[in-house]
Amino acid sequence: MGINAWIALVVVGVAVWALIKRYETRLVLIASGLFLCIISWDLMGGLDAFAKSMTNSSLVMAICSSMGFAYVAKYTGADRSLVHYLASPIRGLGIFLIPVCTTITFFVNIAIPSAAGCAAAVGSTLIPVMLRAGIKPAAAAAAVLGGTIGSYLSPGTSHNPYVANMAKMDVMDFIAYHAPYSFMIGAISVVGILIVCFVLGDHKGSTEARVDESKLQKNEPDFKPNPLNALVPIIPITLLLVGNIWVPAMKMGVAQAMVLGAVIGLVVGRANPQNFTKEFFNGTGKGYADVMGIIIAAGVFAAGLRSAGLIDAFVSMLKDSNDIARWGGSIGPWIMGVITGSGDAATLAFNETVTPHAADFGMTIEGLGGLAFLTGAAGRTMSPIAGVTILVSGIAMVSPIEVVKRTALPMTVAVIACALLMV
Template sequence: MGITQWLAVAMIFVVIYGLIKRYETRLVLIGSGLVLCLLSWDLIGGLNAFAKSMTNSSLVMAICASMGFAFVARYTNADRSLVHYLASPIRGLGVLLVPVCTAITFFVNIAIPSAAGCAAAVGSTLIPVMLRAGIKPAGAAAAVLAGTIGSYLSPGTSHNPYVANMAGIDVMDFIAFHAPYSLIIGAFGVVGTLLFCILFGDHKGDANAKVDESKLQKQDDFKPSPVLALVPLVPITILVVGNLWCPFIKMGVAQAMVLGAVIALVLARANPQTFTKEFFNGTGKGYADVMGIIIAAGVFAAGLKSAGLIDTFVQALKESNEIARWGGSIGPFIMGVITGSGDAATLAFNETVTPHAKDFGMTIEGLGGLAFLAGAAGRTASPLAGVTILVSGIAMVSPIEVVKRTAVPMLAATIVCALIMV
């Protein structure tokens, strides 16, 4: 390898260090990418990558509209109503509350794709229920955390339109492709977390267990509505039914999210002006937080490409697809654990390596799907993840104690998916 390639390798370690130290992700990726482009005498390449990612219409539409709908669901209390009605029938199940709560969180996370947003809505209700039923705080928090892998079945999750666009297929077709593997990871979360909770004696209860009231959602004048509880399911239902059974209602992700938002407005009889502000606040948040990382990963990938490292790496992968198999699974998993986020590492991998999947006997959707599922599993096993800290705070327990119950099931699920997915 030449000097610029070795500099690119060194820069990768700088990026990893920056992510571990929890520096601003977009700054780390964009800065390192532009430095590599500059060292390779190709600064315009990095700037072009920035501009190209900014105007990726399919990604912008799906991600921003989905975040807008998520804000609307929160504003109308549709998300809280859904959680309320799902939680009502499960009281009194004893230790079986753990797998049931994990499954409920998984299901809700499809409708509310933000892991932290879902955990806040679900955890505020289910963690107190589990504590009152005699589940130890760490087990209660782990039950919710393990279910936050469900967002990867949501068309609003950034990775779905990202990989689908790369593979040249419809978002719903890509979700249909990886759905069995996502469900496998979900099953590992349900069963594995239960087994570890039993192993740690979480079903024996803790007389001193309590929740941090300051971290619970304020009840105010909240009154659950069975009609509003259905609103978070509207876009997903439209997309699934339209793609599978009723082609005449088939539409894009953005269109389904906007239609769901309009239905929420009508059913909630909300103030249209406030409602509109909330929707566009969500779209702006989606562009800033989600598209921002995608843009930054694109610039970093451009830097690695300019330095020639990607071509060298792809050539090595052609020698053995086992390197790609484990690099695309264990790599994102480990990065998810040590950084608390599966997004940055996964997007960088999918931007640089996944487009060449066919060169080493794999499909783009297979390798891309494996990478983002592994990254999400790593995040679910990380004590540094924002969602882990959130549920740990509600249950007033150490994040380390929580991930003791989720780490092994998530690692096992990643290994299984690596073996069967590509």
Template sequence: MVWLGGLIVILTFVAIIKRYETRMVLFLSGVLMALLSQQPWAAFAAFQKAMVNGGLVPVISTVMGFAFVMKYTKCDAHLVHLLAAPLTKARAVLIPGAVLVTFLINIALPSAAGCAAAVGAILIPTLMGAGVHPAIAASAVLAGTWGSAFNPGNMHNPYIAKLANISDPMVVIGGHTTAALAGMVVVAVVLTAVAMLRKEDRGYEGAALAVGGVDDFKVNIVKAIVPVVPLLMLVAGSLGKLVPSVPAFKLIHAFTVPEAMIIGVFLGFLVNLRTATSQDTSKQFFAGMGEAYASVIGIIIGAAVFNEGMKLIGLTGALIDFMKHSESIAKIAATFGPFIVAVLSGSGDAATLAFNGAITPHAKQFGFDILPMGSTAFLTGALGRSMSPVAGAAIVCAGLAGINPMEITRRNWPAMVLAAIVVMFILL
């Protein structure tokens, strides 16, 4: 039965790579494996349990609702322009600066495609107008769309925290901060080097600086700050756990993610009283929550059924036994399993959730802790997606630059591969 389960898993990822609906594929594969193991109702029990997961649903839903409100109130646009404006005055840091700016904005606006659209519409024409080749301009923005690794509402942070029996996703973020920052530096430096070697960092004359670009937008500092306020609240509230040696930090209220996001929604409404109505703000918030359940939590539910099927058919146990015999095999699997599937499918979520749901809970049997193994799969899956030509964010960036998405992949694959290796060595 194990070999049959392995075949189903392979066909599952082939279907995802071929762009079949991810949630449907994961769910049907899990149910099929449960049927073959003569325990079909266990798959439905896993479905129901994931639907009401108290550690994930409120977090992810409120983050997405907050993001919708930030877009409605245009606070996200003010943040993007605030961070992008300095780049026009510092040519030497245009490419690495674009990566960093996108990375920082993606923390507050965790949707990769949404961040690519918001940032790319400004930075890609700006870089092209400064003489940067369109493919490098698009690559720089796409290369920064994994900054959401620092957002506690990103589905993987609370998911990994739950696996490790930790209530605060900020602890997960604290654990992979060094690896993520090192990976970001590697990405920015290597992509800049690629641009210089290809002589695409200057001299392009095919586009002028976009009319109505960075310089013509009047930034409201208050509105620009609103998107990052919930993140600052969460960091402040977690200082007591992250830095327990300072007693004063324990006096700060430990905000939950839903608390911080709802307060952020109120702030977004208050700073836009002239243009935003309470009714429309409320509608946007709940529309975002609904979108979170449909698009993000739906994948988690499908992955839960898939993981249950793998366990029932005996595949999970077989994989664990196989990886027990070599620590290096576990390292490579946690790093390049999610990475490769993300490159091919355009999504790091399905592969990362499948790996973390099936393998990461048994990390100690391979000589690792749950947090570093889970974070390795998370970060490398995000890096793989950030070089995939079929990722939504890549298609957005390519469209804004007027190029084929494969042109982006050709330029940023060295940065992503090296960053994945760096993440692996730091965390595992």
């Protein structure tokens, strides 16, 4: 490797340290990438990568429209109605509330792809239900946390359109490709958390169990669950499945399905059209700023690594061993997810730099890209500093460390299973 490649290795280490210290992710990635471009006399390479990522139409449409829909679902109370009707029949199940609540969270997370948003909606209802049933606070929080991997299957999750675009696949085709592995991880989470909680005696109750009322989602005084409104969050997913599997005449893109679902939500929820429109576009803006922002930053970082020659050196090494790529693509994003509390930054950087060369390692882009984002999210699900972990721990008033003690073993098993089976 040349001197620039060795400098790039040092920069990668500094970037990892900065992410662990919780510095702004986009700042860290962009600054690192531009620095490497400058020392490689290729500043325009970094700037061109920034501009190219900004205008990636397939990603912008899918991500921004999904976030817009999520915002209006929250505004109309559709998310709360959905959780209300899912939670009502499960009271009195004892320790089996844990796997049921994990399963409910998993499927709600498909409709509400934000892990924190899903946990806030579900945790506000299900964590108090579990505590009243005698489940210990750490187990109640872990049950919800373990279900926040359902976003794997949402077309609005940034990684699905990102990898699909790279592999030149339709988003729904890519989701269909990794769905068996995503459901496998969900099953491991459901069963694994139940076993760990049973071994730790979490079904024996706690006399000090209570929730932090200040962290619960507050319903407006006039809020009333509406069964029709409860169906709104699943409308876009249903439209995409029906159009792609059963009725080709109804086939549509993610953005179209999200807009149509939002319009139906407006009618069913009888919302104020002006406020409704503002919420939708607030959501699209938030999606661009938070999600597309990380994708853009990862693109600049990748451009810097390419300019410095580190990627070429890394790819040459991986060509010699399929196993190195297999374990690097799983353990790398997983560990970064654990230590940074986010599976996004490391996974996007990996998929931007290494995954396009998957064929050189005897793999497919969809296989290696899917492996990286599934294991990165598994790492986030067992990280004590992840935003969603802190959120559910706050609701249950328990230490995040106690919560991830219940999710760590199942997520580790899931990562190993993915590495062995996906590529």
